[in-house]
Amino acid sequence: MSPIFGVILIVLWLYLLRIFHKSELWAWKYIWGSCGLFIFMMIYLRPYATEPLARVVSALAGVVGRATNMFSAYYKYGVIFVNSDAGSISLLIDFECSGILEIMAFVALLVFFRAYTKRERIIVGITGVCYLILANALRIITICTVIYFFGMKSYYAAHTFVGRLLFYFLTVVLYFMVFTRTQIIRQKVGGFAYGNNK
Numbered sequence: 001m002s003p004i005f006g007v008i009l010i011v012l013w014l015y016l017l018r019i020f021h022k023s024e025l026w027a028w029k030y031i032w033g034s035c036g037l038f039i040f041m042m043i044y045l046r047p048y049a050t051e052p053l054a055r056v057v058s059a060l061a062g063v064v065g066r067a068t069n070m071f072s073a074y075y076k077y078g079v080i081f082v083n084s085d086a087g088s089i090s091l092l093i094d095f096e097c098s099g100i101l102e103i104m105a106f107v108a109l110l111v112f113f114r115a116y117t118k119r120e121r122i123i124v125g126i127t128g129v130c131y132l133i134l135a136n137a138l139r140i141i142t143i144c145t146v147i148y149f150f151g152m153k154s155y156y157a158a159h160t161f162v163g164r165l166l167f168y169f170l171t172v173v174l175y176f177m178v179f180t181r182t183q184i185i186r187q188k189v190g191g192f193a194y195g196n197n198k
Helices: 003-022 026-042 044-069 100-111 118-150 153-186
Strands: 071-074 079-084 085-093
Touching: 003 026, 026 044, 026 100, 026 153, 044 071, 044 079, 044 100, 044 118, 079 118, 085 118, 085 153, 100 118, 100 153, 118 153
Parallel strands: none
Antiparallel strands: 071 079, 079 085
16 A cells, blocks of 8 residues: 555544534444544555564463473464373464454554543553463464374364464453453443443
């Protein structure tokens, strides 16, 4: 994408955000803002954040690998080496396995979520990103553990089902706590409210 076209898209995105805000079309502002921010992060942030994030995830997984002696992590390259009695396999922590998509989606949704103050969004955002990084590292640890005990033939099931289901479950828990629970507690209908709304 050319820089000029990118600037035009950002200006258009900001202009429509302002219109939705002034018109108090909060749902449209949320949808437009979140989707646009996610797309811009994919274009401008993803190329620079994927590799460092993959290194962090492999380094975190490597702590458990070293402690248990089940696998070795080479975090500089984002590679994990699992050596079991049934064979050896190298796992590359790439774009898909880095968790960058999930982190960017979470941040994009949170930035425009009006149930929090700006300060709360910053705190919840940092906490949520750290949680997703740890959840992804746990997913990688689980995949490596399954491969270690059941061999290379278990790679597909470990990666496609066990690891993915674990990560999705942990992500759903985060989304419930950050978005659903907060929305329910802070909603106000007429004179009724669950929490202390100001």
